[in-house]
Amino acid sequence: MRMCTPLWIFGYGSLIWEPGFAYASRQIARLEGYQRSFCMRSIHHRGTVVHPGLVLALDEGQGPCHGVAFEIPGRIAEESLEYLRARELISAAYLERRVAVTLCDGRSVEAVTYVIDRHHDQYCAGLALEDQARIIATAVGGRGTNADYLRNTAIHLAELGLRDPQLDWLSMRVQELSTTV
Numbered sequence: 001m002r003m004c005t006p007l008w009i010f011g012y013g014s015l016i017w018e019p020g021f022a023y024a025s026r027q028i029a030r031l032e033g034y035q036r037s038f039c040m041r042s043i044h045h046r047g048t049v050v051h052p053g054l055v056l057a058l059d060e061g062q063g064p065c066h067g068v069a070f071e072i073p074g075r076i077a078e079e080s081l082e083y084l085r086a087r088e089l090i091s092a093a094y095l096e097r098r099v100a101v102t103l104c105d106g107r108s109v110e111a112v113t114y115v116i117d118r119h120h121d122q123y124c125a126g127l128a129l130e131d132q133a134r135i136i137a138t139a140v141g142g143r144g145t146n147a148d149y150l151r152n153t154a155i156h157l158a159e160l161g162l163r164d165p166q167l168d169w170l171s172m173r174v175q176e177l178s179t180t181v
Contacts, residue, residue, distance in 0.1 A: 007077035008111035012067035013056035029069035039125040053139030053146035057116035093122040137177040
């Protein structure tokens with residue numbers, strides 16, 4: 001049975017610049033109680049088992065996290081969720097959650113998002129920024145370089161007026177490391 005009501009998806013990393021699904025609208029949104037962090041080792045998309053990269057995840061903690069909420073028409077909600085699950089749940093390090101987000105127009109909606117499973121062996125919170133930069137500068141996975149993932153995320157957040165000082169610092173440092181290799 002097809003859903004009739006729209007589905008909202010909250011993106012905080014690559015979904016912002018490469019959602020991979022059709023949507024009716026998108027808005028800047030805020031999620032309380034979580035922060036965007038390079039706290040997940042990537043062994044598929046931006047690294048390998050032998051040389052893991054790092055990808056962003058929502059980690060419970062301070063926050064808020066600002067990102068983008070995508071409104072998906074009900075008629076394509078199920079196929080969009082299937083796509084997202086295949087993409088995001090590839091190694092079971094993410095947990096699918098329904099969370100309340102506040103849209104920039106003031107409305108509160110329930111959205112699907114993906115948070116890190118702190119008990120999964122790919123969880124790696126607490127790495128120093130310099131260590132993160134060194135990993136990101138050299139890792140490559142099935143969807144490309146880890147450096148491109150970082151750069152695209154930082155650029156698109158800045159274009160939306162959502163600067164992230166840690167991502168900006170990491171982008172600069174990864175660029176420096178890339179030119180010295």
